[in-house]
Amino acid sequence: MGKGIEISKPSGKLGVLLVGLGAVSTTLIAGVEAVKLGIAKPIGSLTQMGTIRLGKRTEKRIPLIKEFVPLADLQDLVFGAWDIFPDDAFQAASKAAVLDPSLLKSLETPLRNIKPMKGAFEQKWVKRLTGTHVKVGRNKKHLADQIVTDIKEFKDKTGAARLVMIWCASTEAHTTIKPEHQNLAGFEKALEDNSPEISPSMIYAYAALTAGVPFANGAPNLSVDIPALVEMAKRNNVPIAGKDLKTGQTLMKTILAPGFKARMIGVRGWYSTNILGNRDGEVLDDPESFKTKEESKLGVLQYILQPELYPDLYGNVRHQVRIDYYPPRGDNKEGWDSIDIFGWLGYPMQIKINFLCRDSILAAPVVLDVALFMDLAQRSGMKGIQEWLSFYFKSPMTAPGLYPEHDLFIQLMKLKNTLRHLRGEELITHLGLEYYD
């Protein structure tokens, strides 16, 4: 066992600042409050329930992750949020209708206390919403300054010792990296000039980095994933991560596709459709927001299957993704996957998956883990892109020129080896020959 990295203690409260107080955010907050009260378990959260093997299998050292690395305790979490509607967390959670009204009722007091700060918003980026609780500013730099002030006021009010910010707001319209995003000086000028190329999610990310607050992006829009903000994160020694939480259908894809590839089973087609009835579904009904999501969902298979290395198996995969807004289904999304595979001598087979999932139930523990690990990263002196958190994202951010790793099991190994590295433990290669010497 080596020395490891010096990690400062998670003393005091950790403020979790959520952009967007919708289905995911309120399910997270209510869940954490329920766990704090001892009336529910943090199922789905690796930081709370996961273990990590250390050393040789014969040593039988398998602590809980939260006992192995110094993470903030759930009792020390305090939440703040921004939204473009004024509903407090209780009202927003009730409207999202993810959790039972009786559970919400028992958490009413802490939820009522979370009232969103006014959002930085521009409707061209989320066409389906017309915000009523929005900031007004001379230009986009002025909006960023207001968010920095919100952050300071939140810290003073709650006494939080440290903060993290996570974008859990609606998916913004599709865009690509423009000259305004290329470097920090140009980005700051574009903020002052009120450039139409700067989206609200970029303004929040800029404000977080200005205040030295780690920023993670739970949605597929670019946000912090632009060269200017990557540069700023490194300069200000702040960790960043994204994009797009890996939850329902894509989680399944990144579990199954590595399995097919491991056994050299061919894939001819993968048709995925989602029926979704929550506000996220309504926003994604707009073709421009859907395009951002589609791009994020489509990338996964290409990288896992590596058609350039396996042209006979994956050189001709038809991958199609649909999202249909269907209000009766609410947050209980239904995902259909129809997968055309082929085996020995090219004989075709089919797999059908009908995932009756609950979007925000899957997303909430992911946001919790990302918040706790981003705080750990900052206390460990890690800055810039945190690729070891790829495990949680559909479109993981990577260093320029590096392709993202999508295979869930490689991502998990990367995450756990990073934790071992931080604590000076031997990295696990799974070679295991020594057991037979």
Ligand SMILES: NC(=O)c1ccc[n+]([C@@H]2O[C@H](COP(=O)([O-])OP(=O)(O)OC[C@H]3O[C@@H](n4cnc5c(N)ncnc54)[C@H](O)[C@@H]3O)[C@@H](O)[C@H]2O)c1
């Ligand atoms: N639930 C999942 O499984 C999952 C998975 C991956 C990504 N996501 C993404 O997470 C995000 C949140 O999902 P959700 O189901 O909670 O959606 P939601 O529509 O319930 O909540 C989003 C909230 O963001 C607010 N908002 C929009 N623009 C804002 C702005 N500029 N500033 C502040 N608030 C703003 C909206 O008013 C809304 O209350 C979406 O982008 C979604 O695509 C969700």
